[in-house]
Amino acid sequence: MSDVPAITKNMSEAITRTLPFLRRYARAVTGSQQRGDEWVRLCAEVAVRQPDLVAKMDDTKLGVFALFHRLQQPFGGLDEATEASTVSSRLKESLTEMAPLQRRMLLLTVLEGFTVADAAHILDIDIDTAERSLQEARRELQRVASVRILVIEDEAVIALDVADIVRNAGHEVVGIAATEKAAVDLARKHSPHLVLADIQLRGADSGISAVREIMRSMSVPVIFVTGYPERLLTGTQVEPAFVISKPFDPDLLRAAIAQALDTVSI
Incomplete structure (x- = not known):
């Protein structure tokens, strides 16, 4: 029992180091700084109180991101519509208009540097689906209007x-x-x-x-x-x-x- 506090402390520190990257990802995937941070706070609270949910993974960042998406399943709301844009309508060919799975795969791999296999684990999908979604996301990016x-x-x-x-x-x-x-x-x-x-x-x-x-x-x-x-x-x-x-x-x-x-x- 004497080892439990030390393990919990170490895990808590590892989780804390991951949070800036999770906040960046959450803001990108939701299109909202406020809503992204709200979801991150929920994830951080769960992870710190139940570190075993993250400790199952060798990579703390992978475990935290997987937990983040597990929490979305019962609550939803991660992909709600974003705030009104201040950019003209001809520039509205944007990342937020991608299918949610495509957007998440793109951000997990390109923004956060996860492998396709790790991203598939985070999103709880098979690798074939992950690779297909990533290819579709890359094609969709080509449609973004020149600015x-x-x-x-x-x-x-x-x-x-x-x-x-x-x-x-x-x-x-x-x-x-x-x-x-x-x-x-x-x-x-x-x-x-x-x-x-x-x-x-x-x-x-x-x-x-x-x-x-x-x-x-x-x-x-x-x-x-x-x-x-x-x-x-x-x-x-x-x-x-x-x-x-x-x-x-x-x-x-x-x-x-x-x-x-x-x-x-x-």
Whole structure:
């Protein structure tokens, strides 16, 4: 009996480390920061009180995500309609309009890095169904309308790579900004449909501060990129609604753009 508290404590710490990633996924799959966080809180409470539900899996993250989806089965509500978009109707070809299974498979594999087999386990489906749903999701992403994107990134090499990914995904780069002032000026000049912003810019400049200034004159969805997403999604500060990790591949960017187009940013 003396070992039980230690095991519970270790499991609780492992669960806590997983929560930022679960919050990111929940927001993406629901299309709502508020509703996503509500489901995560429920999952966290169950996982901490009954760690054996997660401990059955060798991978804590896999166990927590599987529990998250098990909790949806009796309660439902994970895929309810999202809030009204501020983006024009021609841009409504979005990730939230995919079939729920397709959307979940795409986000689990591309956003969270699970294998197809692990994603199938999380969703309690067979691998053939999982692979088919993922292929359908990738095809659906090709239907996302082309949009104008402002890139805010101070590292020249990274900025050019990001711009190439954006263009190869079928979108237009209206400009690349390395400072807050340049970002605000480019946004006012080009009125982008979406902003892709690094968190930390040159010197004391901040991507988040640049976006806040941009949002004073326009409403535009924003995707933030960072090498450390878990440091942002802590629940203790103002958080961006959409966060992707560096480095990211074209499919992840397409998915992030599609989901961001249906909601407002921070």
